[in-house]
Amino acid sequence: MESRFNISEDLYTAMHKCIRCGQCVYGNEDARFSPMQIKAKYFTYSAGGIMQIARAIYEGKMGFSEPLRDLLFHCTTCGACEINCGVIGSQVDLFTLLKRELAKNGIPLLEPHKSIVENVLSKKNIYEGNLPGRTDWLSDEEKESMSSNPEVFYHVGCISSYMEKEIPNAFVSVLTKLEIPFAINNDEWCCGAPLYFAGYEEETYDLAKHNVEAIEKSGASKVVFTCPTCAMIFKNYYPRWVKRPIKFEILHATEFFERLQDKGKLKLGPIGTRKTVTYHDPCHLGRGQGVYDAPRRILNAIEDLDFKEFSLSRENSLCCGGGGLVPTGFPDFADDLARIRVSDMKNMGADLLVTACPACKENMKIAVKKLKRGAKVSDITELIDQALQ
Ligand code: SF4
Ligand code: SF4
Known part of the structure; x- marks a missing residue:
């Protein structure tokens, strides 16, 4: 039977290990944890369903199509199926591979996704239009306070740089109050997650290289993130994308603050309203x-x-x-x-x-x-x- 796409040995094994048991749908008795089942309560809208489709495509029994694209892009990449499947744990990577194959087989991205991919490739952020500078949310005083010998490098991420600016403002405020020397890259690029999850993995390599080199150049021993997707991408994918180990430590803000709490350096009182x-x-x-x-x-x-x-x-x-x-x-x-x-x-x-x-x-x-x-x-x-x- 004709093979319809290239697949690594690991993902090939994963695809064939799926036994259609439905555990990814039903989990711990409360099926509501499976997002796609909230869209449609039949097996196709589940990790197991997509695994079977992947197999059928691989065996040449069905092809890529726009309905398959729409099914794949209903996956929020939440990983609930990976936790609840007792057999395999690489469902999201397999779905991302299928997304890559959609493009190769002439199935276009949905228009909003096409815009995101084009924006990241051309402007290194996810948004349309002419945007202000990436660090314009920082005050002049905060910009001047950035250290040339930072303890912490803060990777802000696209959403916080342009939309949810209260989050980076709060993070920098905490660092400043605790007198922790920090640096932020004025020329930070998108971490690459939107490209990867749209099926464009190879296009992430330049982004990863740019971000890693800037952090290494700063001399900081750790990079901290308030965006968990950026942190997960750095931890789990960057070594593969830059093709070498990452030398600095990668921490989400909650991990970083917990450490400070343990050392007695982060003392929390009330917020003022119960x-x-x-x-x-x-x-x-x-x-x-x-x-x-x-x-x-x-x-x-x-x-x-x-x-x-x-x-x-x-x-x-x-x-x-x-x-x-x-x-x-x-x-x-x-x-x-x-x-x-x-x-x-x-x-x-x-x-x-x-x-x-x-x-x-x-x-x-x-x-x-x-x-x-x-x-x-x-x-x-x-x-x-x-x-x-
Ligand atoms: S993905 Fe895992 S949990 Fe879901 S049907 Fe296949 S084997 Fe079962
Ligand atoms: S990662 Fe995708 S397929 Fe798996 S449970 Fe979440 S939405 Fe469903």
Whole structure:
């Protein structure tokens, strides 16, 4: 039988190991953790379903098509299937390979995704139009305070540089208060996640090289991220994309702050108003990097927060819909997922929804506005800035 695409041995094995058991759909009895099942409750809309399609294409029994593209781009890359599948763990990489093959087989990207890819390739960020400078959110004083011998290099990411600017402002404010020397690259480039998740892996290589060289040149021993997707991409993909080991340490902000907390350097008091708070695990921080405890330890240290856990949390957290280019390709589906999160949060009596990701914050803020349920969404770094003693 004719093979319809090139595949690594590992992914070939993974594809053939799928036994259609459906565990990726049903998980721990509560099927709501599987985002695509919220779109459509049949097997095609699941990791196992896509695995079977991949096999059929590989065996020449079916071809690439626009409906298959739309199915693949409903995957938020949340990784819930990888955690719950007892057999394989590389579903998202296989789906990304299929996306690459879509382009090779003449299936065009959806228009909004095409724009994102073109923007990253030409302007090194995801957005349309003429934008201000990447670090224009910094005050002149903060720009001058940047160190030529930094302890920390801060990679800001596209969403925070241009949209969710309160997050980098809070992060820099905390570093400044703690007198930690830091640097930011005025010529930072997109980390490459949007290209990778659109199926354009080779096009990420220049981005990775540029970002890695700038950090190495700064002499910083660690790079810290407030965006978990950027951090996950640096940790899990950059060694492959730059074809050598990464010399500096890669930490999400919550990991970095937890360390400071352990050393007694991050002392948190109250934020000033008593609130019932819950924490939404960003998929690329939790399942993507295994960081679950650090944000909870930080939130529990803030004196006037009463912490309540979502029933779907940690490994079984439900994606907010903000990943995998879903908000641009299928905004209504992204919104449906975010609304579930916001409704659950209100139903459990919380009035503050905290996350640790600019994409989650952006997506859930839209849902809060549409649901008119009087909730607030904040990034954990903003709360740390408010509670810092
Ligand atoms: S992807 Fe894993 S959990 Fe899903 S059907 Fe296949 S073997 Fe089962
Ligand atoms: S990564 Fe998430 S959205 Fe994609 S198939 Fe797996 S569970 Fe579904």
